[in-house]
Amino acid sequence: MNGASPDEYIADPGLAEAGDRRIRYSERSMPLLTALTHRFRADRPFDGMTVAACLHVTAETAVLARLLRAGGARVRLAASNPLSTQDDIAAALAATEGISVFARAGVDRKTYYEHIALALGPDGPDLVIDDGGDLLNILHTERADVLPRVRGGCEGTTTGVLRLRRMAAEGALAFPMVAASDTPVKRLVDNTHGTGQSVIDGLLRASGMLLAGKTVVLAGYGSCGVGIAECARSLGARVMITEVDPVRAVDAVLRGFRVLTLAEAAPLGEVFITATGTAEVITAEHMAVMRDGAVLANAGHFDVEIDVRALETLAVSVQPEVRPHMDAYELPDGRRLLLLAEGRVVNLVAAEGHPPEVMDVAFGIEALALAWLAENAGKLSPDVHPVPADIDAEAARLVLAALGAEIDALTPAQRAYLASWHFGS
């Protein structure tokens, strides 16, 4: 709360200095947010507003929070996952003027939701940033009293956007939300390249296994799955895909992956990765036929893709933390299944989430969208809106500038050609 000690809801304020060093290190890899910080400091798009954010508390998130602060906002930040908070980052942000943090690593479910409610503040926020939909859910159920104040917000994940669309379809959404997970630029950089790399990073850190020669079963060939499959294959894994969508499946097949049902794949895989966005993907029926030593990891936002409860029921014993973020479940016949990160999002729990360059793009789009909402939310219906194409293009332009890549511009003649139907062969 505004009046409470800034340190009350974080793990250890003494970590602030270490956290600050890491935030400043990340800034160096986040040219888009750095450029926007200069712009927002001059333009003050959030002057006098409060932004409530529910995000993984990482160094990259900290750079975003400080950017919003530079734009004039008061920032109230809660974690979007009970395990993913980096306590040094939380401490450094809590020590930043104008930013309140409600997050520490390893909280139970109840405290996790309490923290989100606290981030909404006594009077409610003007703008929100959500990552998975928990903040929106609490706002619309427990804190409906402050809904009138909220102008709008951004959602960064596919999972959260799916929830938002269901809310909007039922008429339950109280204000306009921008689906920032869905832009072409974000999908490419964040989902495909960022998730692709960091899921494999999490898998390697938690399991310590050599991936070359292993059979990896990947559930879901969406924009995240494409990147995960590519990274795993580049390390020498033999990757098999399971899908429900024939269009995604045909893409996987034409890229040379074997596509099969999870029931067929279950006895073959040495590593299973879920990246579907849906629940109960890997179930007891699959676990029953998996190979001894099979590794199970989830890359989806929620911990529902691998049925961990079923695994607990099947197992005769559990050896927790055989390695950091790896629990060994022993089945009645002696086989052991190795669950990573308790079935929670493996790239954030067992590794460090996306590299800062990726989050730079994702957060840059969200910051631009939020600034656009601050000005235009009144003109929008309480619905799910796409990120305007010019915001996406602006983000891509800033990234290209940072990478030193220059592109051509259409000539007037080319523009005329594209605009006309008179030209032909």
Added chain:
Amino acid sequence: MSTEPYKVADISLASFGRKEIQLAEHEMPGLMAVRAEYAAAQPLRGARITGSLHMTIQTAVLIETLTALGAQVRWASCNIFSTQDHAAAAVAVGPDGTPDDPKGIPVFAWKGETLEEYWWCTEQALTWPDSEAPNMILDDGGDATLFVHKGAEYEEAGAVPSPAEDDSDEWRVILDRLRNSLADNPGQWTKATRTIKGVTEETTTGVHRLYEMAKSGTLKFPAINVNDSVTKSKFDNKYGCRHSLIDGINRGTDVLIGGKVALVCGYGDVGKGCAESLRGQGARVIITEIDPICALQAAMDGFQVATIDDVIDQADIFVTATGNKDIITADHMSRMKHQAIVGNIGHFDNEIDMAGLAALPGIKRVNVKPQVDEWAFADGHTIIVLSEGRLLNLGNATGHPSFVMSNSFTNQVMAQIEIFTKTDEYPVGVYTLPKHLDEKVARLHLDALGVRLTVLSKEQADYIGVPVEGPYKPDHYRY
């Protein structure tokens, strides 16, 4: 036997061939650099080289490099399908001749020779005017070397044996050819084995034959194994096949490779290149291997390794790249999916049992176009066989691209110079090119690719114990 000046399919194709030769020269910087370096020294003056090697545009650049270094050359192709007729015509006409007044070299090669014609061509290339014998052989697969050795063996025995019951058609043809030769020109091959200073062998299969002959004591002259130069086997076998395998499949079938299951038999250098390009096109590639090291490499590269029987009913494309025989049997082919594509990229046509396929009851062969046959089984299902089981990258496409061949052919020229000028240093046996020449071949190709090579300092060279100018690696280094 009388000699003819040359025999090609159509001498009027020479000007087209010449244009392609000029394009290839730009892509063969190693050979062109060798021409420039040795133009004055003429190290092959006095060499009478018989070549048995696919008569392609790239080979034309090799031939004209040999002549530029002072050699006389006679040539035949080493495969009945691999000749590019415009290349053969251009070589016969030469850079300074015309179809009416050819001034090139005697070449005996055309696409689509019969076995009888093939061995006639080989004999022509080995038969020099005025009863001279060749003094060098440049071989690919070892057929010229084999012909000379068998000729000498039968001359010593006094007669060519009758074929045995189970001898192949090709062996019968060879015996017939030699029988005529012994009658017409007795002692010719014995003389040749004494005249020939050495052979430089291009490919794995031929090298294998040479080592067998050396082991059994039947090898009559020294041989340089060009195949195992790093700049040959690692480049030609891997990068060349990576390029030309899918070129051949595409030209032959135009099938979308993405999404198909491809079985590659053998994961040596050739198999590695094939697997990589098939995967690059989006195929799901499965490997068969007999060698646990290569099998493990395939698995670590992310490929499924299976036996052919495991996956015979799953694969859409079959490629043999083993250098061994009886890899795909008639029984295998009868169990393949409808319209499965079957091809070989190994040197000889014995990896796929074409004779067994043709002998199946009720089998029908329908030629779709040159080098593409659809074989219909008695039950109605069909498979598509490329280049009659002979190497499809040459039969259905144009073989390795010029740049790759520049690497292997520059090795050939180095090897020819080495044996011809340092004959005394090479007693009968099989040798590889010294490392410094291998490195030289690579060096000659760097500029064309814009490669900027870092030079060791004296201190750095001393630190790892090599000369500043190389060679940089021990002979056993595997790259």
